[in-house]
Each structure stands twice: as C-alpha cells, then as structure tokens.
Amino acid sequence: MSLTFLSAGAFAAGLVALAGLLFALQRLRVRHRDVPVVTTMFWREAVEEARARVLVRRFRHPWAYLLVLALAALLWTVVAGARQDDRSGRRIVLLLDASAPMRVGDRFDLAAEALVEAAAASPEGRTTVLACGAAETTLLRSGESAALLRRRLEGLRPEASPPSVERTLLALARSQGASSTSVVVFGDAPVRAEALAFLPEGMEVSRGGRADGAVSEPRVVALGASEAASGDWTAVDLLVSVEGGPRALAALRLDGAPVESRERRESADGRRALVLRDVPARGGVVRATIEGWPASSRELALPDRTPVRVALDPSLEAVLGPWLAADLAVERVAPDEAPEVVVERAGAAPDGDAAGPARLTFVADDAAVDTFVVRDPGATGSETDADLRRRVDDLGLAELDADALAAAAGRPIGLVVEPAGARGVVAVESLLEPERGLLGTRSLPAFVSRTVRWLAERPPLRAETVAGAPLDGVKRLRDESGRAIDAAGLDVVPLRAGRYSDGRGAPVAAVLPAGTAAVEVADDPLRSSAEEERPSDGPDLATWLLLVAAAGLALEWWLHRTGRMP
Amino acid sequence: MTRGPLSFDELFDPAFLEAVERLRIVARRVPRGGRPAEQRSDDRGAGIEFKDYRPYVPGDDLRGVDWNIYRRLGRVFLRQFEELEDLPVHLLTDVSASLWLEDPPRARAGLRCALALAAIALGQHDSVGLFPFSDDLEVAERPRAGKGRWMRFAHALAALGPGGPTDFSRSLRRLEGMRLRPGLVVLISDFFDPAGVPAIAAAVRRLRHRLLFVQLVRASDAAPTVDGDVRLVDCETGATEDVSVTAAVRQRYRDAYRRFEDGLSGLARSRGAGLLRLDADGDVAAQLARLFEAGALAV
Secondary structure, three states: EEEOOOOHHHHHHHHHHHHHHHHHHHHHHOEEEEEEEEEOOHHHHHHHHHHHOOOOOOOHHHHHHHHHEEEEEEHHHHOOEEEEOOOOOOOOEEEOOOHHHHHHHOOOHHHHHHHHHHHHHHHHHHHEEEEEOOOEEEEEEEEOOHHHHHHHOOOOOOOOOOHHHHHHHHHHHHOOOOOOEEEEEEEOOOOHHHHOOOOOOOEEEEEOOOOOOOOOEEEEEEEEEOOOOOOOOOEEEEEEEEOOOOOEEEEEEEOOOOEEEOEEEEEEEOOOEEEEEEOOEEOEEEEEEOOOOOOOOOEOOEOOOOOOOEEEEHHHHHHHHHHHHOOEEEEEOOOOOOOOOEEEEEEOOOOOOOOEEEEEEEEHHHHHOOOEEEOOOOOOOOOOHHHHHHHHHHHOOOOOOHHHHHHOOOOOOOOOEEEEOEEEEEEHHHOOOOOOOOOOOOHHHHHHHHHHHOOOOOOOOOOEEEOOOOOOOOEEEOOOOOOOEEEOOOOOOOOOOEEEEEOOOOOOEEEEOOOOOEOOOOOOEEEHHHHOOOOOOOHHHHHHHHHHHHHHHHHHHHHHHOOOOO | OOOOOHHHHOOOOHHHHHHHHHOOOEOOOOOOOOOEEEEEEEEEOOOOOOEEEEEOOOOHHHHOOOHHHHHHHOOOEEEEEEEEOOEEEEEEEEEEEHHOOOOOOOOHHHHHHHHHHHHHHOOOOOOEEEEEEEOOOOOEEEEEEEEEHHHHHHHHHOOOOOOOOOHHHHHHHHHHHOOOOOOOEEEOOOOOOOOOOHHHHHHHHOOOOOOEEEEEEEEEHOOOOEEEEEEEEOOOOOEEEEEEHHHHHHHHHHHHHHHHHHHHHHHHHHHOOEEEEEEEEOHHHHHHHHHOOHHHHEE
16 A cells, blocks of 8 residues: 555654654543442532533543544544555565667656655565666665665766667566565666566566656757768768757758658657658758747758769779779779779889879889878878878777788788878789788778778777677777676676777777667567556445445444443 | 341230339420429429429419428518429331342331330330331331330231331431420431432431431441442442442442441431441340440330
8 A cells, every 4th residue: 555645754743743642632532331329410410510620530431442443543544545455565676777779858857756755655564676677776775765865876877888688677577586576667767568578477577757748838848960860971871859848849951951751650658750861961950849849949060971982993903893892881892983092003102292193003013112101281290190190090900910911911010190182092913812911801991991991981880789789709808988798708788878998099989889879669578657646446445445444433333332331 | 139028926025024124214394285294394384393484374273382481571472383394205217228128127126116116105105106217107006105015016016027228318208297295206227318318408407306326236236247349239229339349439439438427427426316226137135235325225
C-alpha cells in the first residue's frame, strides 16, 4: 500500500495525533456498570455538584480505545489517499537515463525532478536509484533516505554515451534473478521489446516522469545531422526536434531555400520531430525556425562531403583503380576534367611549385631519397615529432607496418616534409608492388584515400567507432584524460563518445550510434508508470477501508447497545 | 437484587422476644378516652394514684367525697384519681423496595423491630396497629390490645413483602384519614423518600400523634462501597445516575448523606419525637435496649 496525498512521515504524524486525541477523549468517557442501590438521591447531589468541574478522568477502557483508534486510523488512511499496491515486498529500482540524448534541452532536469518525486514516494527500504550513463552509478541504495537523492544529483549530467538502460536492465535481471522487481525508467532511453523479452517474469519495467499536457513556449531543442540511412555518403539525414507549444513544428531552410519533410515523429516525452532524408552534405547551413517564435531558431552547418575529383594515371589503373572506385569520397575524372588531385607515375619527382592540381606521384625507387616526401606550403622545414606524427596520420600511414615494409624493400622507410608552393606527395613506386610494397595490405587503400583527401585540402576522415560497441581486436584503450580502459583480455568497449587512443597510441574516435534519439511513442514497449497505477474496475482500497470502518462502527454501536462497551 | 418476604422463623425468635419483654414504653400522658391499661392518662377516674380535688356537683359518686375535708372546712370536695389507660401504638413499617434490596435486607431489622415494639406494647396492654406502607399505606392489623396478639402480629409481619417506592406524603395522609385515636406512631423506615426530608417533614406535620422514628441504617449508607464508573440504578424508581466514583465524589456523597441525617434529626427534634438509628446489620434487641434507657422509653 502506498499513499497518494501524504508522505509516510505525515501519515504517521497524523496517526499519532489522532491516537493522542482519542486518548484524551477516552479519558473523558465514562463506562457505566449497572449497580442497583437503595437510593440515588445522594449520588445525584454529589454528581451534580461535581459535573461542571470535572474535565479529565483517568484512562478507563483500553479495548474501546483501540477500537475507536482503529476506526480513526482507517479513516485517516483514506484521507491520506492510500492506494492498493500489490507490489508489497517488491524491490523498486528507479533508473535515470543519463546518456547523450538526455543532453537535449531540459530533458535531463525534468527526468531528474520526476525521479526525485518518485523516490520520495517509494518505500525507502526497497528502493534503489541508479543513473545509467556510460556506466551505472548508484545514486541511492536501498534503505537510504530519499532526501539524499537531490544532493547526489547535483553535478550529475548526461554523458556522451549511448543509452544504456537496456544494458542495466539485463544486468539487473542477472543480479535479481527471479525476485520480483519493479523498474521505472526516467528519461528517453529506448527499451526494445526484444530486450524486455529477456527479463524474468518477476521484473516489471515501466516508464516514469512523463508530463502530460504541459504546454510551454515552443522551442527547437535539437537540430542534428547523422549518416544518411540510405547509405549515400555524400548526404546526411537531418532531424529537428521541437518541444512545447501547441503542436508547433519547425520550418527548415537549407542555405535560405525552404526544404520540406513529410516524415514526422512524436517522441515519448511529447517532443515533435521532423526528419529530412538524404540532404546533400556540401557544407550548407540549415536553419530551423518556429513560426512566431524567431528566438527559438537554430542553425547547423552541414559537413562538406563533396567527392574529391581525382584523375588517375592509366598505368596505375590496375593497382589503384579499384580502391579509388570503392572510396565514396572520391570521384574519378579524366585529366582534362579539372581534377583536384592527380595520381600519377613519373620518372622523377615533379616540381613542387608547379601550378595545377595537387599530385600524388609514384617515382622509381632510385629516383627518390626517401620513401615518402610530403610537400606542404605550410611546412617550415623544421618539423617536430608531433608534426610528423600528425602528417603520418593525415596520410593514413599510421596503420603502416614500417618494419615489415623496410625488410621487404631492403631499404629504410622515411618520411620527409618539404616546404613547397603547392601540396604534393611523392612516394616510391615499389610501394605498389605486391611483395615489396603495400599492395595487398590494408595500408594501401588507407594511404591512398587519406593522402588524396589531404591533397584536396579536405578534412581527414578519421577512424571512428560507435560508443558502446566493442572494438574488434582492441584490448586496451586510453581516454582523453589518459585513464586506461582495460577489458581484461576481451575486446574493449568505449562507453562514451570521445577521443581515445589504443595500445599503440593510435587515435580512436568513438561516436554515438546513428539514430540515437528520443524514444518514440509508437516504438516504446514500456507502459507509463502512471498507467500502471491506474485503478482497476473493482473497488479501490479507499472503498474497502471505508467499508471496514463502517463495519467497525457498527460493531462499536452493537457493543455499546449490548452494554459490552461504554 | 430485591428479595421476597421473610419467613416467620427469620422474624420470630423466642430469645429475641425474651430480651425485649423487660422493656416498656412509657407515655408521658395518653389522651383521654382510652381503655384502662397501664399508661397514665388525662382522665380522672378510679385509679389508685391521687391526682386532685374538685368541688362536688350533684350527681357525683358520693364514694369519692373526702369527708375529712368536709369535717374541717364544711365544704364537699371529691377526691380525684389518675386514670390509667392504654397507649395506641401505630406501627408504620416501611416495606418499600429499598428495604428488601441488600442481604440481609433492612426489612429484616425493621420487621423485627416492629415485632419487638408490638410485643412490648401488647405486653403492657396497649393497643397496637400495624400499617405497612411504601407508596401507600395499608392496614395489616387494626389497633387492638391483648398480650396474646403478638403471634398474630408476627404472622402479619412475616406476610409482608416488597412494595413500591417510598411515598411518605401519600402514606401519612392516608393514616391521618383514618382518624385513629391519637397515640404513638412509630415510623420504621430508611426514610429514603425520593422527595427528600422536606417532603417527609411536610407529611409528618399533619400527624396528631406522638412520633418515634426508627431509621434503618447501614454503614454503607454513610460510606458507600461502590467504586469506579457505575450506573447507579434506584431500586425503587428505576432512575439511573452515571457516576465515576472518585474520592471527591465520595466525599460529596458523604456530605449529602450527612445533610440528610441532619435533616431527619432536626425533624425529630422539632416534633419532639424520638429517633432511633437502627443498624440493619446489628442486633436489634441490643439496640432497642440502648434506646429504652433504664428499661423504659418515654414518649
């Protein structure tokens, strides 16, 4: 049983007050035991003299007092708004979603507030509160006072991690076994029906803290781009989310031109979203505005994924043609179609100051002093080790097994950075040989792709992994603060989005998985905790309590009438 | 619990009668017109005690002329002697419900007292009548003399049973209406008339008889033993009184009872009546002996 209108403390205080009041009243009551006497006239005189002055009597009738107290307690329980809770004895786990989607707007604050209210209304001895960010954080242990929760929530913010509520539910299922547990999720973390199917029968999951019908000033709470679901690398999918207001939606303009979308969503927490598919990623600016509310507009600069126009020397077609064709960031053009980058084979290194497109030139081994020569207008000639490492990374050479390559080529592998009038890269053509070079290794496509982007002065495409997913073959990571993440021999999982470095120092970027967004109403298999508390069709607890109180009253009346009770 | 009539054996006790036969009721003066007996009366007649002289008038019995005085004074005077007559004793025994409530009932002491007084009076040739009363008065035995009548009295007393509530006013009005020869009215009662002592005083004021109050008391009357929260039920009227008996209430009860006793004593004093407080739990004969100082009760 739980109380709707009163806290447990207030209910107990009221009950004590009632007991005290009834105790006082009981002291005023008189029980009459019939005693026949020869005359009552002297008693009448005695009582009439005393009646006006007697206020308090000694306590007389404990059973009568207990009966009346029970009746009063029943009525007080009705006043307190008691509701039936057949989950008596169930463990209650409140989960606060502290993942990246909760960063949007004040989702997290609202969820946290609802969490505090729910924790205060839950029995202390059986309630545990967890925050589900990159890892589970226990905010309130079973038996701790709910008053501690608000202080522990201070400073807690959503992490750049994918929603982990499902993972927590499964962990709870493992730790709880078949014991009955009620889990209430606060936040928008999606919970799939498939995940619920793994939970034991005794575990019930609901979603709490949804505000119904709250209408406030509309505002754009999210505007973002993600990889196009169609697979088109040169395009992105846009999502704009609006909350508040009377069903308002945002209007989108791309570089000033209106764009329309018919794909609308409504999230579980009442937010409305528009999704635009396959928007060309050419560095344009998207602006989302709500009509009548200009202050709520937001802008987003789209990435520039215009393919690099590359002209390939026909002599290299067999070796590099397939890789370039497979590279979505490259568009093959003829030499006379104004390529941005030319990949060629030459007898000698070209002039570094020559005009025209940037060039990746493969030269004979004996025509080159070093394996890789990087010509860069920004080079100073006195590059530091950090500069060299950055260039190795820019050219995709981080994956290069230099020792093996040197052993196979019979020469040292070197990288030289030269100041020049235009960007250019010169490499020895033995790299294209199957046995002595990179042909057949995964380093060649990485080298070609990254080098072409660098030559075209496009931002590098860095290696990315999805936060929350295991890194294949990687056993150890360090986050940006240098803290080691060791998976004890298993593939390590970057829990948060951010930059990491693997065991060899190679950078690893973890990003949120595509589609990380608020859970949608239609897709949410969880029922609202408020719906779960909806009374059934039968008599509710208050009705039963009133019936019991009425029966107790009738019993007292009967006892009184039959002389068994004063 | 009110009990029924007492048996004859409960009332008749030869030792009890033997203890009271030495007692006498002496009237200071009985009214004229009585039957010759042992009580001094206002009548002048053929008694043995010289009383006075009076001048001779024609028709007087010449045997009463004092010839010595005639010889000395030459005038004829008659000697007058005090006439001894009987004292009408009217025994009004209270048989209201309150006298039958406790164990032993007060009626036992009351009826034994009545029997004792009847035996005493009958033994000295006084006429005795028995008038039980509660809410009204009845005639159980009309006033008659005769030493052998005490057994009849005993049976009459044994036949008495519980009556209704006490109503002195109505009962004494009924007695007065009988126009009995003035004598001694003995009121044997607990005097718990719901109307209180003032009503008793008003009723008594109308009586032309000498009075003797025999108050049947118990120790619990002055110091009740009930305690706690009680609903007191008046055994006569059925009236109830809810009382939480505390020391303070008990003290106020004692005050009320003392006022009642004082009122009754004042009433007896004002009427020149005797008042005997007879403990219903004590020996009736012994208590009567204390009342009859030097063996006689002057009324």
